[in-house]
Amino acid sequence: MILSIEGNIGSGKSTFVKLLKEHYAGREDICFLQEPVDQWLSIKDDEGNILQHYYKDQKKYSFAFQMMAYISRLVILKDAINNPKYKYIITERCLHTDKYVFCKMLYDDGLISSIEYQIYNKWFYEFDNSKYTVVYLRCEPQVAYERVLTRGRPEETIPLEYLEKCHRYHEEWLQMNDVINANVDIHKHPEILDKWFDIIKKMIN
Template sequence: MLFSMEGNIGSGKSTLISALKKEYAEIAGLPVVFVDEPVTQWEAIKSEDGKNMIELFYGNPARYSFAFQMMAYISRLAMLQEAIRENPKAIIITERCLLTDYHIFAKLLYENKSMLQEEYEIYKTWFHSFQDIHVDGIIYVRTDASVAFERCKLRSRPGETIDEAYLKQCHEKHEEWIQEEYDLIIDNNITEQEEALWMIHDYISDVVWEHKDPEPYDYTLMYIIVVWILINILSFQKSNLFHSRLYRI
C-alpha cells in the first residue's frame, strides 16, 4: 500500500519522515519502506557550466520549468515502481508522489506563465498515460508559508532560492487539493512531533485494515455442529417411530 507525505517546500515533511524511519519498522503487521524525494538525482544532472537542475530551474523558471517537471515525474515514477516491485506486501511511504507535481507544481508553473501552453499539454498527456500507481492515502503536513520560508532559509539547500510569495501560492494549491474527509492533515504549526507520529501510525493502520482481505473462515466447527444436530434429529425421529409402532402393537 502506498502513502504519500505531502506539504509545502519547507513544511517539515523530511523531518517527519526521518522520525518515522526511526520509530516504525512495521505498521499493522506490515513492513514499512520509505521512498525519499529524488533530490540527489536532480542534483546529478548538470549543465555545461556545472549548474544542477535545481539551480537551473530556480535561476530561470521560464526556461527550465518543463524540463524540471518532466525530470521530477520520470525520477519519481522510476523510484516508486522499483519500491512497489521489490516490496509487494509492504507499506510504502513516499515523500511526495506523482499527483503532487500535477496538482501543485506543474499547475502553478503554468498559471504563472513559466510553462507554455503546449508544454503543459504535453506534461498532462504524459501524466495521464502513465498514472498507473494508486495512492492509498495522503498525509498532509500543513505549515504556514511564513514558517516554511524561515525553514527554507535555515536549511539553505544549494540552488534553492525561494521567495515567500511563491510559498504562499504553493500553500494555497495544497489547500485546494487536499480533501479533509479522506486525507490526514497534520497542523505542523502547533502539533508536537510525537503526536504527529501517532496520528500517522493510526491513520495508516486504519486504511490498511479497511483494505485487508478478511481471513478465510474455518467452517470445520460449524460442520461438526450441523452434523451433530442432524444425527440427533434423525435419532429422535427413529425413536418416535419405534415407540409409535409399539403403541399400535
C-alpha cells in the same frame, strides 16, 4: 498501500519521513521513499544543477524540471511497488503533487506552454495509475520560509511569494485530507511527534 506525506517546501516532510523510518525500523514490509533530490542535483552543466537553474529562470527550465521530477519519482515508486515484500510504501510527495501543485501552478502562470502541459499530462495519465492515501503537513508560508533560510541549501533561493503561491495550491488540492499542524517545531516540542505517529499508526497495521 501508498501513503504520501505532502506539504509545502520547508513544511518538514523530509524530517517526518526520516523519523517515521526510524520509528518503524523493524518493519521490513514498509518502504520509505525520500524525494529524489540527489537525482535532480546530478543533472547539471558548468553553471549549476537543474534545481538551481529552475529557481533562477523558471520560464526556461520549468518543463525540463517537471519532467525530471516526474520521471525520477515514477522510477523509485515503481521499483517499490514491484518489490513483493513491501505491504506499505511511505513516500515524501507523490506524482499527484507535481501535477496538481507545481506543474499546474507553472501552467497557470504561463511558465509552461499549452503544448508542454499537454505532453506532461499525457505522460502522467499513461504511466501513473497509483492510488494514494495522503497526510498533509500544513505549514504557514512564513514559517516555511524561515525554515528554508535556516537550512541554507545552496540550490534553494526561494522567495516568500513563491511559498505563498505553493501554499494556496496545496490548500486547494488537499483540504479534504488528514491534516497535521506542521507550524510546530518538533525538535523543540518532541511530544507533538507522538501525536503525528498516532495518525500514521491508524493507517498502518
